[in-house]
Amino acid sequence: MRTVSKFVALSLLFSSPVWSENDPESRVSLLECKMKAARDDTVYECRSGARFASGRPFLNSYGLWVTGNVLYWTAYEGGTDFVYTSTDSSTALILGRTFPLQFEWDVGYRLGVGWTTPSDNMEMAAIFTRFEPDANGSANAPVGGRLASMQVSDVTSAQAAFENVCLEYNTIDFEFGRSYFLSRHFYLRPHFGSRTVWIEQNGDFQFTSPGVTTTGHLRDDYIGAGLRLGTDSKWFFARHWNLFLGASSSAVYGKNKAELATNRPGIYGSDNEAATRRVAIAAQTQLGLGWETNFACDSNQLAINLGYELNYWWGVNQLPAFERVLSSPYGMRRSEDLAFHGLTVDIQLAF
Numbered sequence: 001m002r003t004v005s006k007f008v009a010l011s012l013l014f015s016s017p018v019w020s021e022n023d024p025e026s027r028v029s030l031l032e033c034k035m036k037a038a039r040d041d042t043v044y045e046c047r048s049g050a051r052f053a054s055g056r057p058f059l060n061s062y063g064l065w066v067t068g069n070v071l072y073w074t075a076y077e078g079g080t081d082f083v084y085t086s087t088d089s090s091t092a093l094i095l096g097r098t099f100p101l102q103f104e105w106d107v108g109y110r111l112g113v114g115w116t117t118p119s120d121n122m123e124m125a126a127i128f129t130r131f132e133p134d135a136n137g138s139a140n141a142p143v144g145g146r147l148a149s150m151q152v153s154d155v156t157s158a159q160a161a162f163e164n165v166c167l168e169y170n171t172i173d174f175e176f177g178r179s180y181f182l183s184r185h186f187y188l189r190p191h192f193g194s195r196t197v198w199i200e201q202n203g204d205f206q207f208t209s210p211g212v213t214t215t216g217h218l219r220d221d222y223i224g225a226g227l228r229l230g231t232d233s234k235w236f237f238a239r240h241w242n243l244f245l246g247a248s249s250s251a252v253y254g255k256n257k258a259e260l261a262t263n264r265p266g267i268y269g270s271d272n273e274a275a276t277r278r279v280a281i282a283a284q285t286q287l288g289l290g291w292e293t294n295f296a297c298d299s300n301q302l303a304i305n306l307g308y309e310l311n312y313w314w315g316v317n318q319l320p321a322f323e324r325v326l327s328s329p330y331g332m333r334r335s336e337d338l339a340f341h342g343l344t345v346d347i348q349l350a351f
Helices: 002-016 026-041
Strands: 064-077 082-088 106-118 121-132 135-141 145-151 160-177 186-210 212-235 241-262 271-294 298-319 320-325 327-334 336-350
Touching: 026 082, 064 121, 064 135, 064 298, 082 135, 145 186, 160 212, 160 271, 186 241, 186 271, 186 298, 241 320, 271 320
Parallel strands: none
Antiparallel strands: 064 106, 064 336, 082 145, 106 121, 121 160, 135 160, 160 186, 186 212, 212 241, 241 271, 271 298, 298 336, 320 327
16 A cells, blocks of 8 residues: 555656646645555554544444453541540540541452444443442550540540441543544543542441440441543553553532431530532542453454552541530531542453
């Protein structure tokens, strides 16, 4: 094809008065032939085109693809301190160490399906992500000291404390995008769409004091929907191998609902419920190594990606917090951030 294109260009060069300023049609024809030759010279394996060529593999297929991810992540959340420790046995202002909850590493999943339009190579996709880590924390009072709850204001002389929180993170993303080859080896895929999110946190806690055991339940939910945009990129450094980097951001409008209840009625902070509407901002990034190949006479493509992923949500933790100034307790919202990070294994099949 390359030889034919060059032959056509040379034929036009010597058979037409292309150097005449009065022959624009011939100049346009020659220019088209040169662009066609440049296109053929920059073909990269199964992907055709010069600058801004399509980044989708050329398959004899229906333009469909599916993806399945295994997520090995953990979570971090600010404002999860649930207990103070103090070496002072008095009931004055407590000064000491705080104990936060520690989230465990766990396995989640992501499933997606997409379609590439045959006319303009626009990509449409729907992607669902689910991750459910647990967090646990426990503390014992130091010798001669005591523990104080950061959730129930009048629990100030406990000897042991325990708390467990189960977190459920769910998102549904709808994407519209298009991929391009900006050069022989560099691929770019801008995309935009919508995001719907459910973040649910349910926890139980217990404080044991001499003769008194305080138990309670807490809940903090955020449900919202909004817009999401980002871009994915790949650098192909070998026949089937690439390094990839993706980043996106989203703004979601939704409702935070926080609840706190204990078995001690009449105590400040023992039965609390609050709801607020707000915009949550989130960022997502992923970096890693990918491998891909066509098979079945170019009717299918398999891609495997291994990378590190970070998802960061600002101000999602809206649980009530109770503090003491001298002998007067007061309440406030924690308004702390939530993050998920870890390894993501992505397997994609186009057919």
